[in-house]
Amino acid sequence: MIVSELTPYITHDPARERCHCPLGAVPALSTLRLAFSDGRAAVKSAELIVSGDDGLELKYDMVPEGGDWAATISVPETPAALWYSFRLTLESGELWLCAAYGGRFGQLMSTRGEGFRLTVHERGFETPEWFRRSVMYQIFPDRFARDGSGTARRGVERHIAMGRQVKYHEDWDESVDWQPNSTEGFYFPLDFFGGTFRGIEEKLGYLESLGVGVIYLNPIVEARSNHRYDAGDYMQPDPILGSVEDFERLCAAAGEHGIRIMLDGVYSHTGADSIYFNRDNHYRSDGAYNAGSRSPFYSWYGFRKWPNEYRCWWNFPDLPEVNEHDPGWEKLVITGEDSVVKTWLRRGAAGWRLDVADELPDDSLALIRKAVKSEKPDAVVLGEVWEDAITKFSYGSRRKYALGGALDTVMNYPFRSAMLDFFCFRSDAWALKGFLISQRLNYPLPMYYALMNLLSSHDVERARTSLATRLDARGMTREQQARFIVSDSQDERGAAMQKLAAVLQFALPGVPSVYYGDETGMNGMLDPFNRAPFTMGKRPLVEWYRTLGRARRENDALSCGAVAIFSPQADVLAVLRCVSGGRDCFGGAAQDGAVLAVVNRGGETREIVIDLWLDNTGLSSSELDGLRALGLTGGVCLLTGEECAVAEGLVKLSVPPASARLFKLK
Amino acid sequence: MGEKRKTIVYFGGTAHELWTERGLEVSYSGRTAVLAEGDGDELRAEAPEPQRAGDVKAGYNQLAKCLELAMRLNSGAISPLSGAYFRAAALVQRALEDNPDWRTLPATFRQELSGGAEGIALIELLRVLLDEKRAAWEEALTIAGDCFTLRLPALRVGAPVPLAAVEALQMRDVTLINAINDRHCQRLWDKWPGDWLRIGESAIVRDGEADFTMLAASLCSRVFCTKEELAGPLRALYTLEPAKFAEL
Numbered sequence: 001m002i003v004s005e006l007t008p009y010i011t012h013d014p015a016r017e018r019c020h021c022p023l024g025a026v027p028a029l030s031t032l033r034l035a036f037s038d039g040r041a042a043v044k045s046a047e048l049i050v051s052g053d054d055g056l057e058l059k060y061d062m063v064p065e066g067g068d069w070a071a072t073i074s075v076p077e078t079p080a081a082l083w084y085s086f087r088l089t090l091e092s093g094e095l096w097l098c099a100a101y102g103g104r105f106g107q108l109m110s111t112r113g114e115g116f117r118l119t120v121h122e123r124g125f126e127t128p129e130w131f132r133r134s135v136m137y138q139i140f141p142d143r144f145a146r147d148g149s150g151t152a153r154r155g156v157e158r159h160i161a162m163g164r165q166v167k168y169h170e171d172w173d174e175s176v177d178w179q180p181n182s183t184e185g186f187y188f189p190l191d192f193f194g195g196t197f198r199g200i201e202e203k204l205g206y207l208e209s210l211g212v213g214v215i216y217l218n219p220i221v222e223a224r225s226n227h228r229y230d231a232g233d234y235m236q237p238d239p240i241l242g243s244v245e246d247f248e249r250l251c252a253a254a255g256e257h258g259i260r261i262m263l264d265g266v267y268s269h270t271g272a273d274s275i276y277f278n279r280d281n282h283y284r285s286d287g288a289y290n291a292g293s294r295s296p297f298y299s300w301y302g303f304r305k306w307p308n309e310y311r312c313w314w315n316f317p318d319l320p321e322v323n324e325h326d327p328g329w330e331k332l333v334i335t336g337e338d339s340v341v342k343t344w345l346r347r348g349a350a351g352w353r354l355d356v357a358d359e360l361p362d363d364s365l366a367l368i369r370k371a372v373k374s375e376k377p378d379a380v381v382l383g384e385v386w387e388d389a390i391t392k393f394s395y396g397s398r399r400k401y402a403l404g405g406a407l408d409t410v411m412n413y414p415f416r417s418a419m420l421d422f423f424c425f426r427s428d429a430w431a432l433k434g435f436l437i438s439q440r441l442n443y444p445l446p447m448y449y450a451l452m453n454l455l456s457s458h459d460v461e462r463a464r465t466s467l468a469t470r471l472d473a474r475g476m477t478r479e480q481q482a483r484f485i486v487s488d489s490q491d492e493r494g495a496a497m498q499k500l501a502a503v504l505q506f507a508l509p510g511v512p513s514v515y516y517g518d519e520t521g522m523n524g525m526l527d528p529f530n531r532a533p534f535t536m537g538k539r540p541l542v543e544w545y546r547t548l549g550r551a552r553r554e555n556d557a558l559s560c561g562a563v564a565i566f567s568p569q570a571d572v573l574a575v576l577r578c579v580s581g582g583r584d585c586f587g588g589a590a591q592d593g594a595v596l597a598v599v600n601r602g603g604e605t606r607e608i609v610i611d612l613w614l615d616n617t618g619l620s621s622s623e624l625d626g627l628r629a630l631g632l633t634g635g636v637c638l639l640t641g642e643e644c645a646v647a648e649g650l651v652k653l654s655v656p657p658a659s660a661r662l663f664k665l666k
Numbered sequence: 667m668g669e670k671r672k673t674i675v676y677f678g679g680t681a682h683e684l685w686t687e688r689g690l691e692v693s694y695s696g697r698t699a700v701l702a703e704g705d706g707d708e709l710r711a712e713a714p715e716p717q718r719a720g721d722v723k724a725g726y727n728q729l730a731k732c733l734e735l736a737m738r739l740n741s742g743a744i745s746p747l748s749g750a751y752f753r754a755a756a757l758v759q760r761a762l763e764d765n766p767d768w769r770t771l772p773a774t775f776r777q778e779l780s781g782g783a784e785g786i787a788l789i790e791l792l793r794v795l796l797d798e799k800r801a802a803w804e805e806a807l808t809i810a811g812d813c814f815t816l817r818l819p820a821l822r823v824g825a826p827v828p829l830a831a832v833e834a835l836q837m838r839d840v841t842l843i844n845a846i847n848d849r850h851c852q853r854l855w856d857k858w859p860g861d862w863l864r865i866g867e868s869a870i871v872r873d874g875e876a877d878f879t880m881l882a883a884s885l886c887s888r889v890f891c892t893k894e895e896l897a898g899p900l901r902a903l904y905t906l907e908p909a910k911f912a913e914l
Contacts, residue, residue, distance in 0.1 A: 011862040105860030430859060609908040611901060648897030652908055
């Protein structure tokens with residue numbers, strides 16, 4: 001790499017329409033103009049190089065256009081994650097303009113370096129509008145709410161009658177089990193607290209008050225463990241939770257509160273203790289394990305040597321992996337008229353979260369999408385993906401599930417990491433802004449607005465604990481986690497930062513996801529401590545979340561408006577959402593308006609000016625024009641009632657330490 | 667009626683920069699000197715007393731150059747930048763003569779700039795503090811910034827000035843302008859890392875010209891301007907340091 005004296009003059013910024021028009025990911029076969037500036041007129045000729053996997057390399061001659069060099073191209077017809085860079089010929093020789101600063105800006109180099117990202121997605125890729133506008137609430141079903149019907153106790157007795165060693169916690173306030181409970185010295189999650197469908201139903205009013213539009217339930221199908229990721233029978237709900245009728249009633253009742261129910265589909269593996277595998281003979285079925293090749297399910301599994309040597313998920317013998325290309329499996333789970341996927345939608349579910357989606361083949365994901373959309377066109381398909389969903393590489397190939405043919409959206413764990421890094425002071429506002437803008441630019445817009453923006457989940461520490469302790473629980477043993485006590489001062493700090501994180505979570509495009517109990521201030525390290533029964537923590541933030549939920553519900557700008565992201569200072573991040581011309585980013589009807597969220601994580605009051613009219617913060621030029629046309633002159637904070645003035649797109653604010661503002665601008 | 671105050675102002679020549687154990691030593695050759703006499707609007711230029719020692723002919727020629735420059739300064743047959751430099755250099759020297767403790771200069775010496783060529787006074791003060799008073803860089807910047815206030819009129823005065831024109835007056839000033847521009851761009855970079863387009867739009871030096879308004883806005887501790895200026899050319903700087911800006 002070289003640092004050329006021309007570096008300041010030969011630049012490319014993918015967040016500026018001058019350089020990248022239209023902004024962000026583009027549909028296949030659409031027209032795209034890519035350009036770089038040449039402020040010293042030093043470039044003699046230039047070539048745009050677009051590259052991708054499998055040796056794909058496309059070259060386009062560039063032409064000078066008013067101080068810039070540009071190429072207008074028709075992007076490839078196949079959806080793909082691509083990269084581009086510019087090869088320049090100067091008097092002094094050849095230089096490359098490649099991506100630097102996290103891909104945000106260009107850097108002149110003597111050799112070809114990292115390219116700028118270009119996401120090409122399917123034409124006509126759409127995601128459900130209701131989902132994009134929703135607030136999500138994730139429930140670990142066993143731990144949210146009991147009911148007084150005795151359902152759970154009867155369900156536990158049924159499990160015991162099947163021969164399972166399950167435990168029922170009589171007291172809701174007991175600690176979760178975590179100690180080894182098997183002869184091999186392992187911990188198995190076999191303790192139940194007895195949360196039920198009816199219990200959830202009784203709390204629908206509470207959830208509605210939080211502004212929740214969709215409940216994501218961790219697995220509900222009959223299974224041995226309390227997390228139910230080891231499905232025993234895909235078609236039946238776990239009797240501890242209730243019956244099919246209870247589920248259907250829950251969905252119907254939720255609908256009356258404006259809430260939909262999304263389920264967790266675990267299709268890369270089943271439980272060993274299942275109707276399909278039946279290792280423990282707890283079912284009357286001919287399972288692959290107990291009946292061998294006689295079993296209709298035998299071909300689902302990959303036996304190296306029947307019965308004890310078989311492929312299993314991450315080598316857990318309790319979770320035998322399935323062959324997703326097996327016709328029998330495919331029919332029962334996906335394609336059959338009464339498949340698992342379709343049946344639960346018929347019972348009232350509004351979509352699926354697909355467990356370990358990146359471990360399911362792309363064609364299986366596409367089949368699931370087809371089945372889901374055929375059964376319920378506005379149902380949502382959400383995948384569990386921990387990394388950048390566009391560039392994810394697994395099992396020897398680049399995954400395409402985020403490009404329109406499979407998943408509507410994904411769990412946005414990178415968002416969680418970036419947010420926690422910022423609020424734990426491991427990064428600054430510039431880094432967070434860079435990350436947030438890169439997501440805006442690299443995800444297909446329909447997916448970007450549907451991203452499940454989470455701060456906690458059943459698989460990670462609760463946000464309160466992360467923010468309070470700033471520890472990485474992955475470095476701690478279960479015993480250490482069990483004995484760890486979040487001090488009062490830590491919790492106070494965690495609560496303060498959680499409030500700010502929640503403001504950004506609700507202000508950014510995507511679906512803010514609240515893990516049950518986050519709003520009540522629950523703490524919890526990793527599994528199983530993050531799955532404790534729902535309770536009130538020391539510093540609940542229920543009213544805070546209600547206010548944010550209300551703000552999102554009452555302001556189209558927050559739920560579907562265009563986004564701009566600002567980092568006026570290292571400790572301060574701001575997010576603007578706006579709708580103009582009566583249309584959202586997808587052309588849907590929406591109320592004009594603008595909302596500005598500002599958070600200051602630091603310990604001092606910050607005097608800042610936010611320039612709403614900056615041209616490379618996420619808004620397209622037409623969105624910027626629309627913003628200007630709103631004629632904003634001031635605003636009122638929906639959290640504090642404080643007022644602010646806006647003049648010529650400039651907002652001058654004094655933001656107290658560790659505080660947030662959510663201005664409705666007018 | 668007292669005697670009019672006289673101050674020597676040097677024009678042009680070559681600055682020789684030499685790093686020594688004491689720091690940077692600057693010496694000059696080939697400069698043209700004029701005497702600034704009087705105050706304020708009454709300031710006039712005179713040729714200094716001729717140096718009789720040495721080469722008489724060379725001395726005579728030097729005197730002729732000084733006389734010619736003084737005449738042009740007095741008749742106004744010079745560029746606005748040259749006139750501004752003459753006044754600024756005299757002003758700064760006198761301020762420092764009147765305040766032997768230069769560290770307390772901002773307490774007694776306060777000047778307003780309007781964004782035009784007179785802003786060269788800022789650079790002159792900085793130069794004298796650095797080269798003659800041997801102030802540290804950040805300390806000199808702070809003192810210079812505190813001594814001057816930028817009050818931009820509704821209608822802008824002064825266009826960007828070619829650096830070559832500044833160099834013809836005082837070579838060191840160009841070095842300092844470039845150093846200030848580097849510092850200014852660094853602050854812009856800190857806020858918008860990698861965003862050269864934005865940094866370029868708000869730089870002090872662009873295409874071989876210095877924007878004295880941007881320079882003064884960057885250095886002065888107080889800036890008064892219209893909201894149009896805030897929303898326009900000074901927008902980026904305003905978002906960088908809002909506290910020092912006040913709306914007219």
